[in-house]
Amino acid sequence: MNKQYYEVQTDYSPFHKQRFQVGDRVETCSHCLGTVIRIECDEMGLFIIVRLDILQEEFAYDPYDLEII
Numbered sequence: 001m002n003k004q005y006y007e008v009q010t011d012y013s014p015f016h017k018q019r020f021q022v023g024d025r026v027e028t029c030s031h032c033l034g035t036v037i038r039i040e041c042d043e044m045g046l047f048i049i050v051r052l053d054i055l056q057e058e059f060a061y062d063p064y065d066l067e068i069i
Contacts, residue, residue: 018068020048028052029065 020026024036028050037058038049047060 018063018066020063020066020068025069026050026066027069028061033069034059 020036020039022036022038025033026036026048027033032052032054034050034052036048037051040047040049040060046063048063048066049058049060050066051058
């Protein structure tokens, strides 16, 4: 099986890149923890679908608003 990942260069360091994969544990910009369940791309760009631990609902995030933990 071929795993897909998306590499995103962050704003706070030109040399720091994050690779998002389905199943990654992440922390949002508002310090909520969750799991990446889907990675989508549309005409506006890349966005990450995360299921938050505290709400058990899915939310879309800009990759720059997430930190892999």
